[in-house]
Amino acid sequence: MTDPAITDLSKDAAARAATLLVEPGMRLGLGTGSTAAIFVRRLAQRVQDEGFALRCAATSKATTELATSLGLKVEELDDIGWLDLTIDGADELDPDLNLIKGGGAAHLREKIVATASDRMVVIADQGKVVEQLGQFHLPVEVIPFGWQATRTLVTRALDRLDLTQRPVLQRMRDGKPLLTDEGNFILDLALEAIPDAYELADELSSIAGVVEHGLFLNICQLAIIGRPDGSVVELRREDME
Numbered sequence: 001m002t003d004p005a006i007t008d009l010s011k012d013a014a015a016r017a018a019t020l021l022v023e024p025g026m027r028l029g030l031g032t033g034s035t036a037a038i039f040v041r042r043l044a045q046r047v048q049d050e051g052f053a054l055r056c057a058a059t060s061k062a063t064t065e066l067a068t069s070l071g072l073k074v075e076e077l078d079d080i081g082w083l084d085l086t087i088d089g090a091d092e093l094d095p096d097l098n099l100i101k102g103g104g105a106a107h108l109r110e111k112i113v114a115t116a117s118d119r120m121v122v123i124a125d126q127g128k129v130v131e132q133l134g135q136f137h138l139p140v141e142v143i144p145f146g147w148q149a150t151r152t153l154v155t156r157a158l159d160r161l162d163l164t165q166r167p168v169l170q171r172m173r174d175g176k177p178l179l180t181d182e183g184n185f186i187l188d189l190a191l192e193a194i195p196d197a198y199e200l201a202d203e204l205s206s207i208a209g210v211v212e213h214g215l216f217l218n219i220c221q222l223a224i225i226g227r228p229d230g231s232v233v234e235l236r237r238e239d240m241e
């Protein structure tokens, strides 16, 4: 079915394939971003066509609004309790299906939802697949109180790990600091490469003002990569093959 809101054929191919993983009655996590939004649109079409029930939890206010406007029932994660499956996009994914997320500033809720799910599946276009994470800036959500001290601690941690970096920037929107759905700030870490994502994740998580970083390690089980011709390739973690 044609939907004028869907213009990216690769993302749409991945999103359509992901809708086939959804079974009637499932408790489903809905991601955030342009690819996740296409999935929500395709899912809503399928639910409308086939008339089955789902329980959905969303990873952002934007996704809640979109899904609700399309007739999907969105509930609080705590009212559902646990999820069978979460489908979300990513900014980068490596061969182990470790991810960078948070380009849309939603990685805190995204990580809570993904880790409260039996399975997390990423949908993306080929441009997101990398050999090593780190070309995409790594988002780190920090609480506003003392955020500049937190930034200093983040910079020191990067120095300790010998990571090539440019100054850590606060993400802005319309000339003002961007506020996440939780009312926090985002720092973007412009690194050239992340040779040891687990080490960096541990360092960042140990800083008091850091709420959550955008490294999703060992969380995603399957990635569906869409191509412009409408075909998809599935990537599974090597240790799961």
Ligand SMILES: O=C(CO)[C@H](O)[C@H](O)COP(=O)(O)O
Residues within 6 Å of the ligand: 031, 032, 033, 034, 035, 036, 088, 089, 090, 091, 100, 101, 102, 103, 104, 105, 106, 107, 110
């Ligand atoms: O992590 C995210 C939002 O916080 C998104 O999933 C990520 O930024 C990918 O977005 P898009 O599908 O628009 O490229």
